[in-house]
Amino acid sequence: MDFITSIILGIVEGLTEFIPVSSTGHMILTAKVLGYDDQTPIMKTFEVVIQLGAILAIAIVYWNRILNLLGWSRSEPLTRKVPRRRLNLMHIFLGIAPALLVAFFARDFIKSLFHAQTVLFALVAGGSFMIFAEWYNKHKVQVTAHDMDDLTYKQAFLIGIYQIISVLWPGFSRSGSTISGGMLSGVSYKASADFSFIIAIPIMCAASGYELLDSYRYFTLDTIGVFLAGFIVSFVVAYFVVLAFMKLIQKIRLTHFAIYRFGLAAVFWLFIMH
Numbered sequence: 294m295d296f297i298t299s300i301i302l303g304i305v306e307g308l309t310e311f312i313p314v315s316s317t318g319h320m321i322l323t324a325k326v327l328g329y330d331d332q333t334p335i336m337k338t339f340e341v342v343i344q345l346g347a348i349l350a351i352a353i354v355y356w357n358r359i360l361n362l363l364g365w366s367r368s369e370p371l372t373r374k375v376p377r378r379r380l381n382l383m384h385i386f387l388g389i390a391p392a393l394l395v396a397f398f399a400r401d402f403i404k405s406l407f408h409a410q411t412v413l414f415a416l417v418a419g420g421s422f423m424i425f426a427e428w429y430n431k432h433k434v435q436v437t438a439h440d441m442d443d444l445t446y447k448q449a450f451l452i453g454i455y456q457i458i459s460v461l462w463p464g465f466s467r468s469g470s471t472i473s474g475g476m477l478s479g480v481s482y483k484a485s486a487d488f489s490f491i492i493a494i495p496i497m498c499a500a501s502g503y504e505l506l507d508s509y510r511y512f513t514l515d516t517i518g519v520f521l522a523g524f525i526v527s528f529v530v531a532y533f534v535v536l537a538f539m540k541l542i543q544k545i546r547l548t549h550f551a552i553y554r555f556g557l558a559a560v561f562w563l564f565i566m567h
Contacts, residue, residue: 294339294519298327303343303523307530310347311490312538313423313469313550318412318561325564335516338508341501342520346527348497351490354535358441358491379442384449388471388492391453392460393499403461409565412464416558419465420551422458426473427547430482438480441487451478452488456496467493473547483542490535 305323309316320340324331331340352359362382396403430436438444455474459467468489475485512520538545 294329294335294516296519296522298329299339299519299523300526301327302339303346303526304530306340306343306347306523307350307527307532308534310344310527310531311351311468311493311535313419313466313472313547314553314557315412315416315419315464315466315469317407317464318416318557321409321412322557322561322564334508335511337504338511339516339520339523341504341508343523343527344497345501346524347531348494348501350528350531351535352494354532355487355491355494359494362491380444383446384441384444384488385492385495387446387450388453388456388488389496391450392456392496395457396460396500399461403463406461407463409561411462413558413561413566415462415464415466416554416561418462419469420554420558422465423469423473423547423551423554426476427482430476430479434477434479436479436481438475438484440481440484441491443484444480444488448475448478448480449488451475452480452485452492456492467496469547469550476547482547483539486539486542 302320302323305319306316309319321331324336330336358380362380362385438448452471452474455470455477456467457470459465459470468486471489471492472482472485475488476482480488
């Protein structure tokens with residue numbers, strides 16, 4: 294792999310990891326377009342590295358909130374609107390525990406699902422699920438959590454349950470399942486997105502750390518340069534994508550992402566399945 298490929302993949306990862314469009318589908322499609330084998334051990338290791346770049350970006354965006362959760366900072370003043378800090382580590386635990394348990398006990402089964410046809414169906418199913426969640430949130434459920442501090446333990450746990458879908462179905466989109474799950478559980482679009490991003494940090498760190506236990510030997514003098522380039526590019530792009538997404542969240546609905554996913558599925562079918 295050369296530096297150009299590393300930079301392109303870093304851009305793709307940064308653009309797609311935290312918005313509900315399926316980073317897995319984009320990485321497979323990019324591999325096809327660039328003509329490389331994305332199943333080699335080195336490429337799998339590289340994908341973990343650029344995911345870590347994206348994780349670092351989200352950690353920096355939510356740095357003050359993370360410090361608050363850990364009790365190391367009180368930089369965000371309390372207001373009348375939010376009279377007390379309700380979001381705590383128990384919410385995070387409930388939001389990640391179901392997916393971590395499933396990933397641990399079904400890891401071999403999950404690996405067997407990583408193929409193009411599964412991802413193609415996930416693009417369509419995930420898009421349909423997002424459209425339904427947005428409609429349900431607007432017409433059928435009372436929104437009781439308008440920001441993360443309004444989240445109940447039950448809502449955090451339900452979001453964690455919905456996250457299992459993306460664990461068991463590659464290409465479904467982790468952010469798509471968690472944001473949609475939150476909206477189905479009476480959480481606002483923005484609060485669902487915020488919580489989805491927060492719980493992405495421990496989930497993705499755990500997944501990446503586990504993968505690196507088997508692939509650290511691929512960090513050599515020949516690969517470290519391209520790995521570092523991809524990491525930096527992924528970090529920078531993901532940082533600005535998350536900031537832009539949260540600023541535009543009232544204008545970009547889940548349905549817009551769903552329509553994009555349907556278009557991507559058509560391209561995926563033309564390029565990958567044929």
